[in-house]
Amino acid sequence: MNEITPEQLSNIFTHAKQSAINLFCDSINETMEKYDIDTPLRQAHFLAQIGHESGELRYREEIASGAAYEGREDLGNTEKGDGRLFKGRGLIQLTGRANYAAYGNDIGVDLLAYPSLVASDDMLCVGVAGWYWNRKGLNRYADADDIMTITKRINGGFNGIDDRRRLLTLAKKQLLGDSE
Numbered sequence: 001m002n003e004i005t006p007e008q009l010s011n012i013f014t015h016a017k018q019s020a021i022n023l024f025c026d027s028i029n030e031t032m033e034k035y036d037i038d039t040p041l042r043q044a045h046f047l048a049q050i051g052h053e054s055g056e057l058r059y060r061e062e063i064a065s066g067a068a069y070e071g072r073e074d075l076g077n078t079e080k081g082d083g084r085l086f087k088g089r090g091l092i093q094l095t096g097r098a099n100y101a102a103y104g105n106d107i108g109v110d111l112l113a114y115p116s117l118v119a120s121d122d123m124l125c126v127g128v129a130g131w132y133w134n135r136k137g138l139n140r141y142a143d144a145d146d147i148m149t150i151t152k153r154i155n156g157g158f159n160g161i162d163d164r165r166r167l168l169t170l171a172k173k174q175l176l177g178d179s180e
Contacts, residue, residue, distance in 0.1 A: 089128075
């Protein structure tokens with residue numbers, strides 16, 4: 001696997017602060033290695049998605065309150081206050097009690113008791129993106145260069161598809177030399 005350099009990340013995430021690039025670069029590389037996001041095309045798709053979801057590394061936590069997720073049984077939000085408590089966090093915006101429980105169980109951390117760790121812990125903030133990517137089987141869609149399916153599996157729809165495409169084009173240029 002070719003490691004992503006801070007310079008490449010800066011050229012992809014053009015709105016990110018250099019301090020964020022420096023902070024997250026190693027964790028992004030470790031996460032991609034752990035979850036077999038190990039080809040330039042897989043990496044380009046992964047970076048495009050986390051770039052959009054995090055506002056190009058500007059947000060570790062959803063800006064909205066999370067109230068819109070209240071009572072969303074599809075997210076496991078079955079208790080009063082779950083929407084706000086388990087709002088989107090991490091570079092992929094993990095959302096919902098069920099996802100926090102599953103991720104916490106897999107990494108051995110009680111995220112139901114401490115959901116804010118997904119945003120405040122640098123490695124968890126990035127690691128959750130790889131975990132979710134792997135859980136949704138997204139490498140095969142990246143191999144097929146299928147941004148639509150990847151976006152739908154991450155977002156539930158096609159929110160931000162133009163920005164995701166823009167970031168994918170920048171990532172492909174950096175990692176594959178594509179000039180689409």
